[in-house]
Each structure stands twice: as structure tokens, then as C-alpha cells.
Amino acid sequence: MSAGPSDSEIISLVLKGDHNAYALLVERYKSYVFTLTFRFTKNREDAEEVSQDIFVKAYRSLADFKGTAKFSTWLYTIVNTTCITFLRKKRLDVKSLDDERTFEVADNQDSGLRANQVEQKSRLNMVNQAIALLSPDDAEIITLFYKNEQSLEEISQILGVEANTAKVRLHRARTRLKEKMERYFSEEIKDLH
Amino acid sequence: MEENKNNVDDRLWEFIDGQSSIEEASAIEKLIETNKQWKEKYRELLELHQLVQSSALEEPSLRFTKNVMEEIAKYQIAPAAKAYINNKIIWGIGIFFITLFVGFLIYGFGQVDWNAGGNDKLPIDISKVDYGKFFNNTYVNVFMMINVVLGLMLLDRYLAAKKKKLQKEA
Numbered sequence A: 001m002s003a004g005p006s007d008s009e010i011i012s013l014v015l016k017g018d019h020n021a022y023a024l025l026v027e028r029y030k031s032y033v034f035t036l037t038f039r040f041t042k043n044r045e046d047a048e049e050v051s052q053d054i055f056v057k058a059y060r061s062l063a064d065f066k067g068t069a070k071f072s073t074w075l076y077t078i079v080n081t082t083c084i085t086f087l088r089k090k091r092l093d094v095k096s097l098d099d100e101r102t103f104e105v106a107d108n109q110d111s112g113l114r115a116n117q118v119e120q121k122s123r124l125n126m127v128n129q130a131i132a133l134l135s136p137d138d139a140e141i142i143t144l145f146y147k148n149e150q151s152l153e154e155i156s157q158i159l160g161v162e163a164n165t166a167k168v169r170l171h172r173a174r175t176r177l178k179e180k181m182e183r184y185f186s187e188e189i190k191d192l193h
Numbered sequence B: 001m002e003e004n005k006n007n008v009d010d011r012l013w014e015f016i017d018g019q020s021s022i023e024e025a026s027a028i029e030k031l032i033e034t035n036k037q038w039k040e041k042y043r044e045l046l047e048l049h050q051l052v053q054s055s056a057l058e059e060p061s062l063r064f065t066k067n068v069m070e071e072i073a074k075y076q077i078a079p080a081a082k083a084y085i086n087n088k089i090i091w092g093i094g095i096f097f098i099t100l101f102v103g104f105l106i107y108g109f110g111q112v113d114w115n116a117g118g119n120d121k122l123p124i125d126i127s128k129v130d131y132g133k134f135f136n137n138t139y140v141n142v143f144m145m146i147n148v149v150l151g152l153m154l155l156d157r158y159l160a161a162k163k164k165k166l167q168k169e170a
Helices: A007-015 A019-041 A044-060 A071-090 A100-118 A123-132 A136-146 A152-159 A163-184 A186-192 B002-016 B022-034 B036-053 B064-072 B087-111 B138-169
Strands: none
Touching (some): A007 A019, A019 A044, A019 A071, A019 A136, A044 B064, A071 A136, A123 A163, B002 B036, B087 B138
16 A cells, blocks of 8 residues: 555554554545545545544554454444444435435536536546445445455455445446436546547 | 346446456457447446546545544553453353253253153143242252352452453543
């Protein structure tokens, strides 16, 4: 993932009492954790608060990290449970944006986006915008697979499902992402060709 | 038709992810070369794959790491779960229940009249059993008392360990 001491070397330093070494782990994973939480919260302030909470939880239970899986897989398991708890607390509607009503909302948002933002945004941001239109479950699995370098086996561990279920979920999430891209960013996609 | 479309998508995603078997991969390569629909679908999915792969990560605020470090300064790392789960207590509870179960089994078998076999009828009328009589038996009372004492000892050990832990934390 990056140069410098390995995750397990940093963890053993922290467990020996060098608490400042934990900052290296935070620096290394903050963007990955923040991106994942942002997929759930859809709000930067909440994502920042939840991400901070995740790193504090991980620090407090660091002695329980056995090293049998990658540190990132263990950390993303905490991300998954914390975000689900957050959504329950906030009583957010975790349903997919696939129903007609939300499509209307998305259409309205889309017209605003087109006028003000999308034209100026890079194609990379266009993908993030499309992912933001997905349900948290779909957005999470796509982020874990593409951005957080997790294999399907590791994703199944994080989500607590069978590897085959994770594979099917990923396929479906990508299909829905493709639909969103075609629906809301068709012009931008044409420009790419 | 829809099912067929999903099947094509699934096979192509597996191919793109590098999860197809060698035979499947070569079959798909052939289909992409020869079939226009497969070729077009493959191009679409690959484009999406590459777009998502190259998308940027979201970044938290510049103060994020500092905030986390300030927050964790208030806490201590909790001991590993295996350190505070006392195996002796787990074993004690296990032995307690096994003793209870075995005791009842021995008592039950002790009550059976093994010479009463051969009849279709049960040797005793279950509806007329006086259950109160079982607990007048000295052996049963002694057995129950041993179990109660064992249970109280376990509870005492558990509470003592918890008190000690709380005192340490204070």
C-alpha cells in the first residue's frame, strides 16, 4: 500500500506503548476509511465524525487484532459495523434510489449538477457522483473492491457473507452503477469517446 | 432474454476481474472476437471498470489525523478479549452443568426396574407419579446441595474477579 514500516510493525510499536506510531496508520488509511463512510453518510461532516470514531474504536481494540487477516480487512469490518449502526441511529432510508420518487429527486439534482458542476468536474468525479446515487450497500461493495484493494474473499469477511454472495452483489452493484452512468452522465460518457 | 443478458454480463465481469477459468477465458475471448454483441458489451463493461478504477478517493479534512490522535489520548488500549476471559471459569461452568446432567442420568437409570421388560405396558403409570417424593430422597437432596454450593462458588469467583478489575481501573 505504501512505503515505510508495515502495518504489523506499526501495530506492535503501538501495543508496546508508542501511541504516536498510530498516526502512521491513520495517515495510511484515512482516505480509504473516509471514502467508505462517505458512501454511507452522503455527508462530509458526518463522514468525518464517523471516520474519527472508527479510528478510535480500532485503537481501543488493537490488542484484539490477531494478524490472521490484513489490518485493512479488520479495519473495514469496523467501518462496516459502525456505518450500519450510524444509519440505524439516524434512521436514514437505506433503500436503493431505484424507486420512481427518488429518481425524480435525482433528476432534479441532476439538472442542477449539469448546469453548475459536472461540466467543470473531471471524469473521475463523475464516477464518484454516480456512486453517490447508489444505495449504501452497492456503493460500499464497489468502493471496497475498486478503491480499497480488497479481494472477494476479504469483502465476504468484511460483510459477513459467503464469497459467492459477495461476487453476485458486486456484479449487481456494477450493473446498477452502469445504469446510473448511462442515465445521468450519458453526455459526459460520449465526450470520453 | 433478461436472464440471458445477465448471464452474459456475469461471464464478462468474471473475465474482466480475471476470475474465469482458462477454458472459460479462451471461450469468452473467442466470443468477443467473433460476436458483435459480445464485443460491444465487453467494451462497455471494460470502460466502466477502468473508469471506476481510476476514480479518486475522497479526502477528509487536513486536521483529521490530529483530531484522531487528540481523541485517542483520552483512551487506553483495551486488553485482548482472551486476556479477560478466564478459562478456569468457563471450565468450571462446563463441569457444573455436566455434573448436573450426569447426576440426573444416573439417578434416572437407578430408578428403572430392569426386570420389568417384556410387557407392552410401562411398568409405572406416569400420570400417577408423585414428583414430590423424588425431592424427599436424601441422595437427591445431597446432590442438589452440592450443585448449589458449586454454583455459589462460581458466582463468588466471578464477582471477586470483577471487583478486582474495577479496583485496578480506579
